[in-house]
Amino acid sequence: MTELWNVWYSELHEGLSGFTVKIDRVVESLQSDFQRIDILETKDFGRLLVLYGSLMAADRDNNAYNEMITHVPLFTHPNPKRALIIGGGDCGALTEILKHPEVQECVMCEIDKMVVEVSKKYFPYLTTGADDPRAKLVFQDGKEYIVNGKDKFDVIMLDLSDPVGPAEELFQEPFYRNVYNRLNDDGILVAQSESPFFNQRSVKGIYANLKAVFPSVHMYTCFMPIYPSAYWSFAFCSKKYHPIKDFDRARWDRLKLKTRYYNADIHTAAFALPEFVKELFR
């Protein structure tokens, strides 16, 4: 039978270029208190989670983002007992963190409860961490949680949407200073830091702000097919540890985690930056 359904999801950089994928079916479209949420079915990438018009997760995304934002700091910190995720509503990062037996508690502070509910329904394998007794879900504005709380963490991850609109403040120096204060003296922050290919102005700003607060800031990158330009970056920020010199390769070997992207060689290689990326910091 001739295929007559011809619906596409396209996500463009400044309206000019980007990623496009054929949609088989719009599974569900919702409006939460904070944003529009779409679940789309595709042949090439499986199910998609779209928040605020941005593609967040897909069945066949190879999981690079979630593995890289979590395992890089957790295998660097020698004893990561308490972890905090700001954002991270699809629970992918939470699930990865709780694969580490050293972690005794992982707080996830997500503003939008509906994202967690939708993810549990449509991406059950991504959200298994939410049912772990060590997971503590808090539905609150991340900025308020950081500013008003007192207890400290070994590792904090900023798993945020793009620095436009409501999330913008969470990429500024005052917020980073408050995050710094919620970290133990040997704490590590990892922040998603946008595409070094498409979002060069944002990237420069984020790193200038982080370097004003943290003594040690290193960019690392991964291939992430569903994110803009498919090339994504993270900022590793620490008070004490070096992401390569202090990488505990023996612990990685011992744990034998099943991953789709991360491994010991990738941990180190991810910090090698092409010249056009280094150029952003000159």
Add this chain to the structure above:
Amino acid sequence: MTELWNVWYSELHEGLSGFTVKIDRVVESLQSDFQRIDILETKDFGRLLVLYGSLMAADRDNNAYNEMITHVPLFTHPNPKRALIIGGGDCGALTEILKHPEVQECVMCEIDKMVVEVSKKYFPYLTTGADDPRAKLVFQDGKEYIVNGKDKFDVIMLDLSDPVGPAEELFQEPFYRNVYNRLNDDGILVAQSESPFFNQRSVKGIYANLKAVFPSVHMYTCFMPIYPSAYWSFAFCSKKYHPIKDFDRARWDRLKLKTRYYNADIHTAAFALPEFVKELFR
């Protein structure tokens, strides 16, 4: 004034997902003896060269492909005097190779003379190598050149289009065996080996064929924004040298080449493969 021109170039993987970019102007469309050739003007990526419906080069592609297919073997081989490119019509690889003063001759065997002419006209900075006295351009079928010639090379690069249609034979074991015979006893072959994300079946086949011929085969990858999935791979095949152990970092430091992607850290890091890629070889 309202923008009413709304033309897009889209390149899809199996018709289901891919890259799309807004076109400002179709600069020229030609038909050579071998293929359709299009030059398109875009805001986001500058000028594009499209061969046979596949995007080959762009002004703002950061040059990862050309630098990675050439500098990785050339900084590994201790004395690369004679180099051969099969394909490579846009002359980008040729231009990179001739930045190495050790290279005394570089033969480029391209089947389609019109691609070279069009590239000289529209991408002059990419083709400067073609005017170097050490460059020798041969317009002939690459398979015939390999099979019928006798003289040997230190480094051969297979800078080919996708393994469908006329180029298919150039990804098969008999051809690789002939290439092996055109290499000196310490020679290196580098072949573009498709996207490990989209073209998994092709990738498996290419590596099985190469491993049947070469004693040492290593995959390395780069971020290449305009190629399918933006994640591209190369096969480093050698009779003697190891791409990391024999990497001549001192020569790279001494030459001070101006690159946009390649550097010494990237040379090594490019060989670290994510789990989903390693999976292809298990």
